[in-house]
Amino acid sequence: MIVKICGLSTKDGLDAALACGADMVGFVFFDKSPRHVSLDQAGALGARVGQRATKVLLTVNADDASLAAAIAALDPELLQLHGGESPERIASIRARFGLPVMKAIGVGAMADPEQVRLFDAVADMLLFDAAPKPDAARPGGNGAGFDWTLLDAIETKKPWLLAGGLDAGNVASALALTHAHGVDVSSGVESGLGVKDPDKIAAFIAQVRAMSHSAAASLGRQGRAGDETLGSRRRSV
Numbered sequence: 001m002i003v004k005i006c007g008l009s010t011k012d013g014l015d016a017a018l019a020c021g022a023d024m025v026g027f028v029f030f031d032k033s034p035r036h037v038s039l040d041q042a043g044a045l046g047a048r049v050g051q052r053a054t055k056v057l058l059t060v061n062a063d064d065a066s067l068a069a070a071i072a073a074l075d076p077e078l079l080q081l082h083g084g085e086s087p088e089r090i091a092s093i094r095a096r097f098g099l100p101v102m103k104a105i106g107v108g109a110m111a112d113p114e115q116v117r118l119f120d121a122v123a124d125m126l127l128f129d130a131a132p133k134p135d136a137a138r139p140g141g142n143g144a145g146f147d148w149t150l151l152d153a154i155e156t157k158k159p160w161l162l163a164g165g166l167d168a169g170n171v172a173s174a175l176a177l178t179h180a181h182g183v184d185v186s187s188g189v190e191s192g193l194g195v196k197d198p199d200k201i202a203a204f205i206a207q208v209r210a211m212s213h214s215a216a217a218s219l220g221r222q223g224r225a226g227d228e229t230l231g232s233r234r235r236s237v
Contacts, residue, residue: 001175001212002182003205004161005189005196006058006080007035013196014045018052020205023182025049026056026080029070034194035186039073046074056080056102064096071097078102080127087118100124102161106131111150120156127184128154130164145170148178168203172211183208 005017006026017025027042028035037045049055057076059067061083071079079097081090082104094101103123105116108131119126130146145165162180167188175183189204191197 001208002159002161003208004056004182004184005186005201005205006056006163006184007033007186007190007194008045008196009035009037009041009194010196011045011048012198013201014048016196016198016201018049020202021209022053022201022205024054024056024078024184026058026184026186027074027076028058029062029066030058030060030082032060039069042070042073046076054078058082061085067093067097071099078125080104082127082129087122090119090122094122094124102127104129104163107146107150107164111154113153113155116154116156120158123158125158126156126160127163128160128180129184148174151178166204168200168207171204171207175208175211
């Protein structure tokens with residue numbers, strides 16, 4: 001089960017995420033965000049990650065020149081497009097930069113299966129987040145949740161992450177309800193706007209890992225029960 005800690009901008013926050021075993025660490029290149037990092041910051045933080053986690057570059061409607069500069073600084077393994085990028089734009093970015101893309105889709109009062117289908121065809125991963133309010137300055141990272149049951153109507157072929165209003169107190173319930181492939185958190189592990197809290201990061205990841213272990217144990221019990229049933233049938237033949 002994938003855990004992504006996003007909006008990292010300091011070595012202390014990054015070190016906490018890495019020490020607790022985050023699978024992905026996200027860096028925001030969007031100057032309207034309180035979590036925005038400069039090219040110099042990205043270079044230093046990216047080098048600190050090494051091979052311990054997947055580096056994710058988050059941008060919002062960035063042009064090719066801005067993407068090229070950010071990619072050169074961070075050297076990411078995955079691009080997260082969190083704006084109004086079209087399916088055609090996603091395909092163009094993948095072809096130009098040769099990196100896998102995760103497309104964020106905002107979910108409001110309802111989910112749009114057709115929109116999801118179009119993005120599912122061109123992106124490598126999807127991320128479902130709360131749709132921002134019309135007057136919001138940022139498309140994500142606002143600590144807002146959404147009705148997770150809206151995802152019941154969605155069908156995807158690609159792995160996907162759940163985001164929006166998650167924290168250590170609700171992430172287990174979110175995973176149990178949605179069966180997401182992983183989770184993405186930013187404000188839910190902060191002590192202040194843009195300030196990552198090591199204790200909250202640890203608590204969040206611990207909850208996800210406990211949920212993952214519980215699910216694995218349940219599957220193991222089901223598998224053993226199936227084996228025993230199959231064995232008894234074989235003995236009776």
